[in-house]
Amino acid sequence: xxxxxxxxxxxxxxxxxxxVSDVDIEIADGxxxxxxxxxxxxxxxxxxxxxxxxDITSGELRIGGNRVNERAPKDRDIxxxxxSYALYPHMTVRENMAFPLRLAKVDNATVERKVNDAAEILxxxxxxxxxxxxxxxxxxxxxxxxxxxxxxPKAFLMDExxxxxxxxxxxxxxTSVSRLQKQLGTTMVYVTHDQVEAMTxxxxxxxxxxxxxxxxxxxxxxxxxxxxxxxxxFIGSPSMNFLPATLEDGTLRSSLAELPLTDRIRKLxxxxxxxxxxxxxxxxxxxxxxxxLDDASRARGATFTGQVDVLESMGSDKYAYFTLxxxxxxxxxxxxxxxxxxxxxxxxxxxxxxxxISAASPARLGQSAEIWFDADKVQxxxxxxxxxxxxxxx
Amino acid sequence: xxxxxxxxTLGRKSRWAILDLVVVVYAxxxxxxxxxxxxxxxxxxxxxxxxxxxxxxxxxxxIFQTSEFVRALGNSIGIAIISTxxxxxxxxxxxxxxxxxxxxxxxALVGVSLLVAMFPQVSLVSPLFEIERSVGLFNTWPGxxxxxxxxxxxxxxxxLSAFFRExxxxxxxxxxxxGATPAQAFRKVIAPLAAPGVFTTxxxxxxxxxxxxxxAISLTSTSASRTVPAALSFFTGASQFEDPTGSISAxxxxxxxxxxxFVLLFQRRIVAGLTSGAVKG
Amino acid sequence: MSMQSDMSxxxxxxxxxxRSGGRGKVVLSxxxxxxxxLGLMLIAPAAIVMVAVTGWPIIYSxxxxxxxxxxxxxxxxxxxxxENYGTVLSNGYWWTAFGVTSLITVVSVxxxxxxxxxxxxxxxxxxxxxxxxxxxxxxxxxxxxxxAAFSWRYAWTDGTGYLASLFxxxxxxxxxxxxxxxxxxxxxxxxxxxxxALLLMAGLALVPEDLLKAAAMDGANGWQRFTKVMIPVxxxxxxxxxxxxxxxxxxxxxxIFILTSGAQNTSSVSMQTYNNLIKGLNLGIxxxxxxxxxxxxxxxAFVFVKLFGTAAPGSDQEGRR
Ligand SMILES: Nc1ncnc2c1ncn2[C@@H]1O[C@H](COP(=O)(O)OP(=O)(O)OP(=O)(O)O)[C@@H](O)[C@H]1O
Ligand SMILES: [Mg+2]
Numbered sequence: 003x004x005x006x007x008x009x010x011x012x013x014x015x016x017x018x019x020x021x022v023s024d025v026d027i028e029i030a031d032g033x034x035x036x037x038x039x040x041x042x043x044x045x046x047x048x049x050x051x052x053x054x055x056x057d058i059t060s061g062e063l064r065i066g067g068n069r070v071n072e073r074a075p076k077d078r079d080i081x082x083x084x085x086s087y088a089l090y091p092h093m094t095v096r097e098n099m100a101f102p103l104r105l106a107k108v109d110n111a112t113v114e115r116k117v118n119d120a121a122e123i124l125x126x127x128x129x130x131x132x133x134x135x136x137x138x139x140x141x142x143x144x145x146x147x148x149x150x151x152x153x154x155p156k157a158f159l160m161d162e163x164x165x166x167x168x169x170x171x172x173x174x175x176x177t178s179v180s181r182l183q184k185q186l187g188t189t190m191v192y193v194t195h196d197q198v199e200a201m202t203x204x205x206x207x208x209x210x211x212x213x214x215x216x217x218x219x220x221x222x223x224x225x226x227x228x229x230x231x232x233x234x235x236f237i238g239s240p241s242m243n244f245l246p247a248t249l250e251d252g253t254l255r256s257s258l259a260e261l262p263l264t265d266r267i268r269k270l271x272x273x274x275x276x277x278x279x280x281x282x283x284x285x286x287x288x289x290x291x292x293x294x295l296d297d298a299s300r301a302r303g304a305t306f307t308g309q310v311d312v313l314e315s316m317g318s319d320k321y322a323y324f325t326l327x328x329x330x331x332x333x334x335x336x337x338x339x340x341x342x343x344x345x346x347x348x349x350x351x352x353x354x355x356x357x358x359i360s361a362a363s364p365a366r367l368g369q370s371a372e373i374w375f376d377a378d379k380v381q382x383x384x385x386x387x388x389x390x391x392x393x394x395x396x
Numbered sequence: 397x398x399x400x401x402x403x404x405t406l407g408r409k410s411r412w413a414i415l416d417l418v419v420v421v422y423a424x425x426x427x428x429x430x431x432x433x434x435x436x437x438x439x440x441x442x443x444x445x446x447x448x449x450x451x452x453x454x455x456x457x458x459i460f461q462t463s464e465f466v467r468a469l470g471n472s473i474g475i476a477i478i479s480t481x482x483x484x485x486x487x488x489x490x491x492x493x494x495x496x497x498x499x500x501x502x503x504a505l506v507g508v509s510l511l512v513a514m515f516p517q518v519s520l521v522s523p524l525f526e527i528e529r530s531v532g533l534f535n536t537w538p539g540x541x542x543x544x545x546x547x548x549x550x551x552x553x554x555x556l557s558a559f560f561r562e563x564x565x566x567x568x569x570x571x572x573x574x575g576a577t578p579a580q581a582f583r584k585v586i587a588p589l590a591a592p593g594v595f596t597t598x599x600x601x602x603x604x605x606x607x608x609x610x611x612a613i614s615l616t617s618t619s620a621s622r623t624v625p626a627a628l629s630f631f632t633g634a635s636q637f638e639d640p641t642g643s644i645s646a647x648x649x650x651x652x653x654x655x656x657x658f659v660l661l662f663q664r665r666i667v668a669g670l671t672s673g674a675v676k677g
Numbered sequence: 678m679s680m681q682s683d684m685s686x687x688x689x690x691x692x693x694x695x696r697s698g699g700r701g702k703v704v705l706s707x708x709x710x711x712x713x714x715l716g717l718m719l720i721a722p723a724a725i726v727m728v729a730v731t732g733w734p735i736i737y738s739x740x741x742x743x744x745x746x747x748x749x750x751x752x753x754x755x756x757x758x759x760e761n762y763g764t765v766l767s768n769g770y771w772w773t774a775f776g777v778t779s780l781i782t783v784v785s786v787x788x789x790x791x792x793x794x795x796x797x798x799x800x801x802x803x804x805x806x807x808x809x810x811x812x813x814x815x816x817x818x819x820x821x822x823x824x825a826a827f828s829w830r831y832a833w834t835d836g837t838g839y840l841a842s843l844f845x846x847x848x849x850x851x852x853x854x855x856x857x858x859x860x861x862x863x864x865x866x867x868x869x870x871x872x873x874a875l876l877l878m879a880g881l882a883l884v885p886e887d888l889l890k891a892a893a894m895d896g897a898n899g900w901q902r903f904t905k906v907m908i909p910v911x912x913x914x915x916x917x918x919x920x921x922x923x924x925x926x927x928x929x930x931x932x933i934f935i936l937t938s939g940a941q942n943t944s945s946v947s948m949q950t951y952n953n954l955i956k957g958l959n960l961g962i963x964x965x966x967x968x969x970x971x972x973x974x975x976x977x978a979f980v981f982v983k984l985f986g987t988a989a990p991g992s993d994q995e996g997r998r
Pocket of ligand 1: 015016017019020021039040041042043044045046047048195
């Protein structure tokens with residue numbers, strides 16, 4: 003067991019590509035930390051540098067207090083689970099799991115015992131003598147985990163370990179990964195693309211973009227207090243709504259509504275030295291059907307009226323989609339987020355708005371509805387730097 | 397409706413069957429012809445008939461009684477096997493490096509092997525003839541084995557690196573994470589997975605060496621190292637005055653049999669080996 | 678405090694070294710170093726053999742080609758500059774051989790391409806006996822060229838052969854120039870069509886089945902699907918096959934040696950070289966021809982690579998792992 007420290011770690015590939023730049027992360031002993039970010043942002047590269055599979059161009063990596071930059075993977079005492087599982091096809095499950103122990107010249111009796119223990123934990127006992135080719139996806143995944151846990155390493159590294167499983171199995175394995183990590187108490191660095199895994203699994207989440215760490219924090223904290231436009235847009239599904247807005251005399255003017263700022267927000271904006279033109283962000287759940295609210299609640303926000311484009315009933319609540327007239331908010335961050343989810347090429351006109359409203363709402367498809375949103379939950383961003391102007395973190 | 401579909405596929409099948417037949421005839425007729433010649437008696441040898449009128453094994457008996465053929469056969473087998481083993485071992489090492497490792501000089505190696513693959517062998521015959529004579533390799537086994545290895549290496553590097561590339565790259569990373577040194581990762585994980593590819597390559601290289609004629613007639617002068625293809629061109633028949641057609645045919649059949657056996661047994665592998673390198677180059 | 682400034686300084690220092698020293702001076706971790714070492718060790722034997730057996734002889738060959746060097750008159754050996762090149766290039770036999778070689782190369786490669794494509798389609802798409810066709814088609818590839826050449830020779834030999842009488846009695850086709858060349862080409866084509874077909878089949882396998890279905894839905898008939906969809910997708914494979922076969926055909930030797938021994942002006946450049954060298958023992962002239970063939974082959978390869986650029990073999994391969 004050990005803490006892992008990345009100190010100004012940078013990776014430049016031989017072809018000149020800067021994959022990871024000045025990354026500082028301190029991972030505590032026994033912590034479960036998640037790396038998320040869009041494709042190509044350097045998650046795998048970071049993980050491979052911790053593993054020793056890629057060289058660190060500059061900066062320092064310490065495991066348990068010792069600099070390990072120059073150590074070969076086998077001398078770092080770290081185990082890794084790959085997206086493709088990387089099971090040795092010519093070995094049985096037992097041989098696969100025993101492989102790291104055999105390389106470490108562990109005696110037969112111990113190998114036997116450890117493999118059986120791991121198989122027990124992962125419910126693989128009856129498959130020990132089968133080959134990987136004859137196993138189901140979930141079983142292979144567990145063998146890969148088994149191979150990682152048998153030698154009780156200082157830390158686990160997992161690179162999108164569940165992404166090859168179908169949705170249902172993924173949910174099941176997600177909980178067992180979490181349980182396993184709690185049970186073993188081993189430090190874990192986990193790369194994922196999946197919002198839900200990011201929000202539910204980790205103690206802390208590291209959001210990366212273009213090789214640079216954007217923000218590190220507990221999942222709920224990142225959700226509530228994103229430090230910039232990118233984190234705000236990346237964390238949360240469906241994602242935050244963004245609109246261009248103008249600040250004038252304590253009022254926020256946008257195509258949604260004209261909204262007097264709350265005192266809390268006004269103070270934050272003053273200390274942040276906000277520009278006139280901003281991007282306003284509202285999460286879907288901070289909307290509500292105005293018809294369901296009393297006057298007191300209404301007064302804490304503003305309303306707009308629009309025609310319901312699409313209405314999705316989720317049972318517990320409804321998603322109502324609107325298209326507002328006006329220009330979409332533009333910034334480098336938003337363009338990148340759109341590219342990552344693949345919506346960059348979808349032609350749209352006007353501003354797309356997603357709202358989550360109560361299931362009791364009488365809103366109908368194609369008809370107009372009056373929708374309220376919470377003035378105090380609005381977040382404002384600087385369009386040029388992406389900085390969160392309403393950031394209330396420490 | 398069903399009946400119509402049935403006759404339609406039947407029609408298509410029979411059309412394919414006819415095409416298949418054309419291919420079979422195309423491929424087999426010259427082989428059957430030389431076999432037929434080898435079984436003909438001296439009397440019927442020149443009757444021009446595709447199928448022998450009188451069958452005999454005399455031609456085979458005769459060639460196996462001449463030391464000329466028996467030595468040549470021994471030379472062919474020995475030289476081809478030794479060249480194959482060496483070329484495949486060296487090729488495996490180099491192909492692994494090319495497919496998997498990052499090091500300076502990789503491009504140079506690929507370039508050199510591409511050059512050698514395109515190299516006109518005859519350009520090598522003149523200098524090798526002179527060099528081998530001066531260092532005493534002329535008319536020896538090593539004198540043939542060396543050029544064979546050289547021309548087999550590009551083939552074996554290409555084929556094998558294509559096979560190596562198909563082994564998932566992550567397996568090796570996994571082995572390193574499991575505590576293996578690069579050498580151990582190669583021995584314990586990659587080598588067992590590469591075995592089928594190595595075997596296939598060995599067959600292709602063997603065929604290449606077995607087939608050579610130019611080096612064999614240029615770099616040998618006696619039956620000490622002359623291989624069968626070269627010996628065939630010097631065949632004069634069991635006795636000086638006899639027409640050698642029967643003996644040549646019998647000898648030709650003898651060296652064709654191992655190839656046909658390989659092809660029959662390992663058709664899939666040979667096809668995979670020949671096409672693997674071709675897709676990407 | 679002082680420690681911190683120390684550290685930042687050393688980091689800057691390291692950066693500076695890297696920038697000025699380029700890639701070579703970057704401090705490598707143990708893993709990377711071991712990888713480099715292993716890589717070099719693994720390729721060394723193959724590289725040494727290939728370079729030693731081809732590199733040195735090529736240089737030696739160039740040197741020989743500048744000498745008067747006839748093994749029958751070793752005492753007359755002398756440096757003669759480009760005289761040998763003059764001799765060869767002004768020699769009618771050489772140019773005849775060159776023409777014959779080029780003719781055989783072009784004609785047989787064209788036939789091979791057409792027949793090879795047909796065979797590839799049959800092997801790829803046949804509904805019945807796919808295994809049989811693929812196995813049988815490999816036989817010409819595997820057979821020793823000399824053996825096949827003898828089979829063709831006897832087939833066309835008057836009296837002996839089953840084919841000889843096809844064109845009338847007492848024709849002795851192999852002793853007439855044009856028929857002999859035709860038979861040489863036949864032998865060459867027969868032997869190499871399967872290899873061509875296999876290379877093309879690899880390309881065929883790259884044509885997605887869905888693409889052909891989509892083309893069929895769009896109203897393309899069989900021929901249009903072949904020319905408009907398959908050929909363009911297969912182009913790289915076709916070019917690779919063409920390049921390899923062209924270079925290979927230009928080296929033609931075995932078939933001619935057995936079928937005609939080069940009589941009636943059916944010699945190829947390889948035959949000419951061999952005759953001067955082994956039969957004539959004229960090393961100087963032999964080496965000169967060897968160098969000329971080498972240059973020709975290099976030009977063919979260069980033209981292919983220039984014309985077809987990235988489709989050339991090896992051009993996209995080496996960088997990948
Ligand atoms: N071997 C390499 N050589 C050069 N560039 C590379 C190499 N591997 C990755 N890169 C580049 O480095 C950047 C980061 O890649 P990385 O694989 O770490 O991304 P990732 O965050 O894991 O993405 P994904 O979610 O798609 O797995 C990318 O721009 C990628 O193109
Ligand atoms: Mg990745």
